[in-house]
Every structure is written in C-alpha cells, then in structure tokens.
Amino acid sequence: MKKKIASLLLSATTAAMVLSGCGSAATETGEQAKSQEKTESADETEATSEGGDAVESDKAAQAIADRKAEAEKSGNYQKVVISFFDWTGRPAGLDRVNEALCAYTEETLGLDVELQIIDSAAYGDDMKLMLSSGEQVDIFSTCILGYSSSINNGYVLDLEEDGMFDDYCGGIKEKVRQDYLDACRVGGVLYGTPPIKDYAIETCAVCVGQEYLDGIGYDVSKLPLSDLGYPKATWDDINEIYSQLHAKYPDKYVMAIQDNELTQGSSVDNIGGDYFGTLLDPQNSLKIEDVYSSDIFKEWAQRAYDWNQAGYLSQDALTDTTGASAKVKSGSYMAMMACCKPGYKTQISGECGRDMVVFDVGESFMSSSSISSFPWCVNQNTEDPVATLQVLNALYTDSTIETLMCWGQEGKDFQVNSDGTITYADGVDANNSEYYPNVLWLMPNPYVTYVWQGDPLDLGQQISDFNDNCACKSKALGFTWDNSDYASEYTALKNAYDEYGPSVVYGFVEPEKGIADLENALKAAGLDDYMAAKQEALDAWAKENGIN
C-alpha cells in the first residue's frame, strides 16, 4: 500500500479538482485553492487547443473546404448531432447555445453541430431507441447506455476504419495518451474515445459527524495524517470509534451502510464490469479469482456482521434505499462510508448538513475498466463519418466548442472573472440558469475551456500529470469483457447474488453460513464456467497485447 501513496496524493488532488470543477460554488473549498498554487492562465489552455488544430492533416482541411463549398452550393450545412445527458433535462437555453455553436462550426468545420441533451432518467432508453432505429445521432456518450452493451448491439463505428482516425483525429491522439485510447479497444477495435478526467478509483473513507466525535471526546489528532491530509485510520480505529459512538448515542444508528461497498478499501478489480470473477491482486497477477471465497470478502463480511450484531446498523438497512448522506443529514445516523478525495470533506459536509471528519482507510487504484467505463462513440450509421470524426476531434481540442458545450455562452450563461476563472453571468444563479448541464466529468475534454471559480487554472495539466504518473494501475487496464455469449450464466449469477449477496455484505447473516450459501448459489449458477471464460478472454487479450 505504501508504494501507492505518492500517486494517491496526486490522484486525490486531481480528483477533487475534477469534482469541484464541475460543481457550483457550493462544493468549492478553500483547501483546494490553497493546496494548488499554479498560476497558468486560461489563455494558455486555449493556446494548447490552437496547437491541436494545427496538427490537422491536409486531408482534414480539404474535407472542411469541400463541405463549405457544398454548403455554398446547396445553401445548407450538413449537421452533426451530439447526444449526452444531464440531471435536469434539456436546458432552456439549449437552442440559443446550439445556434452559437453552429455559427462557429460553420466557419471552422463547415458544418452545423446540434447538442441533444436528455435527462438522466430517459437517456438510456431514448438513446437505445434512436440508435436502434437509425435516427440521426452522430456522436454520443455511452454513460448510462453502457459501452459494452453499445458494442454488443452494434451501435458503434470502428473509429479506425480506413485510417480515418489517423487522418482526422490527430488532435485526440495528442490529447489522449495512446495507452488510454488503447484501453478503449474491444477485440482490438477502437470504438470510442475516453473523456479526459482522472481514471483512478477513489479510496475508501469513513466519514463521521464532528459533533459526535466531540461528544465522545475522540482526539482525531492522535492519528497520523494520510497524504491526502485526512486522518489515516485502520479498521481497528474505526471499530473503536464506532463502539464509543454507540455507547454514547444508543438512540442513533452508528453507520448508514449502503450498497457498492463490497470491496471498498481493497483494490479488487471487478474485471469486465462485474464481480463474478475478479483480479484479487490486479497489479501483479492476471489470475481470475472468485472474490466471494476470498479472505478480502470474508474480512468485510465479518466486519459488517460484527457491526450489525453490535447494533450499529439499522435493521432496515437492506430495504431502505435512501442515500447514506441523506441519512446522516437526517440526524439519526452518525457515520457513513464513501470515496475519499481532497476537498471531499467540504462536499460531504455539505451533503450531510453538518461538519464531517473524513477518516482515510483505503487506497487508490486504477481498475481495468476505469478508462473505458463511458467513452464517447460514433454511431455506425452516421452519414458522413469524416465530418463526424472531425467534430469528435474538435470536442477534444477546440476551446470555443467545448466552452459552449460545458458552460454555454459568455455573458449570458457565465462571465469571466479577473483571475481567468468563470462564474455565473450577472443575474444568473443555479436556479434560473438556462444552460448549466453540470456533467463536466463526462465531457470529452473539459480542460480546454475555462475552469469554474475556485479551481486552479491549470487543472488540465494536473489531471494529465496525475494520470501519467499513476503507479497503481491494474495489469488488465484496457481489457474489456464481452459477456454476451454468457448471458445465461450472467443472468443466473446476478439472481444468485441478489438472493444471497446483500445480506452478507450488510452483515445480516453469520459470515460463514452466508458466504457458503452465496458460494453454493453462485457455483450452481455457473460461476466456474463464467470465470473460465473470462480467464480465457483475458489470457487472449494479454497475449495480444504482450502482457504477462
């Protein structure tokens, strides 16, 4: 674990920046600003993007000239539609932003660009229908939709067909490291390009309300600080805190336990996106193993069971789907588990409506699927792949386009501060903003545009350094598992897990028995076959990529 600390630090800072970068003033933290004292200006970021344009090959310039000539003749520009989602649905100002976007892209790319923003509720279904029925969507984010299911259903275009990618996406190749691009290959084919962000999985943290710690008189300063600046705790420390909390506040639940905590605090690689067959030691070994029979899982199950036995958890934990932070906010829960990152203290304190102390108990790690979790793809039936790829390229390199996409129009949606960061335009706030998608983390390259108030101006460079320097990468980074031939087993496994898994994870059954039941059910559902198939695919992949 220690070997990872350097990168952990880096990951942490950058992660925080990504986060707060997309956030509003509410999540911004003074800490971040202090810890990051870089002074590069936004202009410089833009300069890089200009550089990106310059690498465009003659072919690309020719394609643009051809389109312009065509448009002059017909009076119409061809259109490229870009789809992604946000949290609140089609922004009121979208038409205006699209207009501004077109005015710009007609000049630079010789075409119109239309953003199609759908809310997270409908995005998956709507996209599936549109992509299946041949409606026009040219570029889309696979977030929610799923990268591998998009590939399985044949929605996506091979970006390297006829050498297109080399000819028209030079900018992407410059912005995204080759091995990150390769991480999006499935069966050797490049179907998508990853959004630029930090790819590491966050570490595990236990967050406890400050007032409760004060109540038990716990001295946080006796713990060493982790590289993130948070008290570094072991599970023993946490257990000690929990037992004191429980004794002092018997009417409150100690911890709001929630899903997805199966392997938190460990670096098990849920290879191929599911936990049925994992890499237990992903940095060193490509052996697919069953996590549920591992000591890692046993340890977790025992811990959760002990908590449950001690009365730390609500008896409704399995059924109450309310988010953990909302539970802590309600005042009847004192602690929760989450992912840890710098600036997180502020974010989680805001979410929980009280001061929270963040105990760092985990480690940071970049899993096999971290890069390829939701790349941007091109629809296989896009009318003019060259034009579409050029737009995709521009999404990674062109600051004007990316600014419009991320932040809307200057003066109407945002304004530039004297320090180069941006904030809401005059008279605009979070409630009446007409364009604020708030999904920076899925944008192709949010670092060619402005950063929001409170974030360091050289965010992009830091992110890229962090990714380049990350030492804790899974050996299987970039392996994608196509389980469509094992759909029967997968369905059976999922049902078996849902039947026996959660009660072990939430500590409602005695671990020995619970794990045995789970194991039996998984075995009966075909876990061994499924794992063998995964192993086979992984070995083939490793051989192909010269990894051993």
Added chain:
Amino acid sequence: MPSKKTKQKNIKRYIPLYIMAAPGLIYLFINNYLPLPGLVLAFKKFNAKKGIFRSDFVGFKNFKYLFATKDAFVITRNTIVYNLVFILVNTILAIFVAILLAELTSKVKKAYQSFILLPYMISMVIVSYLVFGFLSTENGFINNSILKPLGMDPVSWYMEKKYWPFILVFVSAWKGIGYNCVIYLASILGIDRNIYESASIDGASKWQQIFQITIPLLKTTIIMMTLLAIGRIFYSDFGLFYQVPQNQGALFSVTNTIDTYVYRGLLELGDMSMSSAAGLYQSIVGFILVLGSNLIVKKIDPEYALF
C-alpha cells in the same frame, strides 16, 4: 336459419358496421400489427448496423437463459401460481364488491367507489414505499403501532418469506379491486331491473336474487375476464414482485418471477434480442393456454367463447 335472400340483404346491412369498425381496426393495424414482424428479433443477434431483419439468425439461443438455470422451476411456478390465485381472489372480491355497490341505495356509494379506486391511481413504486412504511422493521406501523402495544415481538418482514404470499395477494387485490369491480358493476347495471322486481314479487330473498340472477348473468364477463387473464398467466406485474418486496434476496423463493429474473440480468446486459425472447416465450405460452381454454369453453357453451 336465414334464407339466401335475407343473407344477401344482411351483407348489405353489415356495410355500415364495417365502416364503424374501420377506425379501430386501422389503429390496431398500425399500433399492433405493423411492429409485429419485430418479433423475429427474438431469434436473432441484434445488430444495429444490420438492422432488425438482417441481423444474424441465432435460432433459440436467446431463449436459453430462461431455462438454463436451476431457478427456472421456481420462477415459473411462482408466476403461474400467483396468477392463478390473483385470478381467483380478485375476481371473487371484485364481484362481491360490485354487487354490494350495485345494491346500495345510499348516495354514499359514489364516495365508496371513488375511494376504492384510489390505490389504482398510485404507481407501484409509491405503493412499495407505502408498504415499507407499514412493514419497516424499525419504524413500521405494524411493528410499532400494532405488535408492540400487543406485547409481541417485532417481525423482520422483509426477511421472513412465509408472510409474502399473503402480502403480495393482498397488495394485488388492494390495488386492483377498484378497477376490477367497475367492470362487473357495469355488467350488473346492464341487467334488466324487471328481472329482480319479478323475483322479489315471487318472494326471493336478496341473497337468492344475487346467487340466482346476478351471478349467472355475470357469467359472460367472468369467463371473458378469466380467459384474458389466462392469456397473461406467464406475465407478472414487475412492480409488485420487484419493487414491493424491495428486491430482497431472502424472499426470492416466493417473489422471484419470470419478469424479475429476466430483469436482473438484462438490466446490465441491455440485450434487446433476449428481452424480446422472454416476451415472446411468455406470450406464446399464454396464447396456447388461452386457445385451449377457449376451446373447452366453446365446447361447453359457444356463447361464452372469446371468438
């Protein structure tokens, strides 16, 4: 038997009927029959590039996951048995309530009717939260306001599968009673009141009237509703079986149905061919069953047959 002449006259007479039927039939054609060829998807590996009809044919591979599991028996059993119980319980309750409503003379019955329709208006997701409000282990009404005052131990409702067959049947009846009883109520109100009056004069008691006039006259509706329900016997209300029990593993042996089983897998897989296959399988079994039942009904009394 009509003579040839009247038959010809009849055909002419029927032309306006065809015209009246036309809008509905055209709609069915567009809404239901035009998309129907899409069913071939169940036998194909869908690929958007090739389109539905040119995707590769894979035979019955997409159906495999419905059977290649040790759960196949449990999910099929649950689906069928619950549906049978629902048919029985919901029909009896609906008729019972419909008769009461029809016989009530007070105007309050309007209010009753509105009230019992209320649950039908609430989505299953919300119902699942309400059920949780009652059954939650720590804060639920049953545990806190009923069992505790009675000095009984609280029950972990979501862990004890023995209660769930009853809970599910109850929720299904509770939610559907308003809707179902309206159907029977309409039929009862269509009955000629003179029949009752003469029976009353003959000295038939209220109960006799109900059992000897009302229920026999409801037979057409009952049989039709039952036949239609049989057609959907392999389907299950996803919300009722997934959301209401909160997808709790401990309850699977009594809550897992074909729909919930399929859902858990396809949620991640997103495979359209496989979901198409599941639907087709459910439809075909229902279709065969309903054809068979209809045949039997037809043999007994053709008047009651669906077609």
Added chain:
Amino acid sequence: MRTREERHFQIFAHIVMIILSALAVVPFVLLVISSFTDNDTLIANGYSFTPEKWSVYAYEYIFKTGNSVLHAYGISIILTIVGTAVALSITTMLAYALSKPGLPGRSVLLFLVFFTLLFNGGLVPTYMVYSITLGIKNTFWALLIPGLLMNGFNVLLMKSYFCSSIPNEILDAAYIDGASEFKTFLSVVLPLSKPIVATIGLFAGIAYWNDWMNGYIYLTKRTDLYSVQNLLNRMMQNIQYLSQNSAHIQDAGVGLASIPSVSVRMAMATVGVLPILVTYPFIQGNFVKGITLGGVKG
C-alpha cells in the same frame, strides 16, 4: 317499501364498503401526510401519521424546479380529454360491430383483436413505426396515439356488454323501423350502454392521465409537451439517479443536500393524483349518471 332483510343487507353492505374504503384511504392519507413531512424527519423516523416536523418544502421544490407543473397540468388535461373522447368513439364503434353475431368475418376480427392482447412487436419496432414511418416524435400526437388510443381488452369488454345487455329484440325493432345502423347505434345502443361507456371512459381517462411512457420515449426536444406524470417521473428518476450515484459521480453533491429526496416522491404522487381526486366525483356525478344512479332500466 323496504323489508327488514333489505335493511340488514344495506347495513352489511355499508360496513363492508367502509372497511374497504378505509383500507384504500388510510395509506393514501399516509402518502399525503408524508409529502408534508420534513425530509429529515421522514428519514429518521420513517413514515408517520403524526410527524414531528411538518414541511411544505417538497411542494416548493416541485413547483420551483425546472418545467412548470401548471403547464404540464394543462397538457395532461387536454391529452386526457381528447384521448378519452377519441378512444371511446373508436372503441365503441368497433365493439358494436363485433357484437353483431351475424357479421361476416366476425370471429376472424375478434381473433385479431384478441391477438393484440398477447403479442406485440416490442418497444423498438413500435418506436420505429411511430417515429420513422409516421414521424410523430416530438409532437402532441406522440402522446395521444401510441398504445393508448384503443386497447383490445376494452373492445372485448364492451363487445361482451353489448352482447349480453342489449336485447336483440330492440335492435331488430329499430331495424324494422328503418333506422340505419349508425342511427341505431347512436340513439338506441349508446343510451342503453351508459354503464360500460362510463367504465371504458374511466379506464381510458386514467390510462391517459397516468401515462408517462410515451412522453419519456417520444419527447426528446419538446419539453413544453411534458404531461404532469411525465414531468414528475423524470424528476423522480433524476433525483433517484443523482442520489444513488453521488458516491461515484463526483459533482452530484451539488445541491443534493437541498433535494428532499424522500418526501418529494410522496409529494409527486400527490400532485399526480390530486386533480383526478378532485374532479372524479364531478365526472362521476355528471358524465356517469347512468352508472351511479342505479343503472339503466331496460
């Protein structure tokens, strides 16, 4: 003149109906009370009839966030009225035709209607028909037509009523009087069929009012066409998604604390049902006279 037995029966019926009504109303009251409960109280204490802390914040949130709920009400009302009217007309006419025993091809047609109850082409093919072939995506038609305009179940239900409750003699008499088929239908059959027309009208109306799927699938650009249920469902799912993924999606924390995640869904359910609740007795009283005042005399 009411006999003793009749009185006993009435009392019995009232008792049963009061119990059933209570069973239906009590959870609904809980629903409404929860929607007025402070979100934190709701999470901490669970759903309660006597909450520690009341709040109207959930409603504030619904009415202040995003699209206008009132506008969506307008869409829902127009949609429900138009939809119910069209649905009733085509359903009644088809059912009437199918109820004629002598209609040539009747059993084939009946089978075709029945068949649609069991088999459908699936979401994608249906979507393609409406979106590509008919091109009604992002129009009001997309809310009105797909799936809801007529359903085979209602047709069969109505046909069965026509068969069993309209005496053939009356129809024959009308025919002999020289009334056209359409005139018979309008002036003889419909008046005799008030209960079933009211019933199917109710079903169609509820289906239109409650539908959110069509808007979900076919409205990607016209947010101004969102119906109430569509709007509320989107809100609810967005909140759900946001709150469950807050750990993984980093900027989700923004504003999350201010969303009353639990009380808001109860408020949404209330907002969705309330108008029906308010108007139902009115509709019942006027439009459905036949069904409530003791039926039709033969």
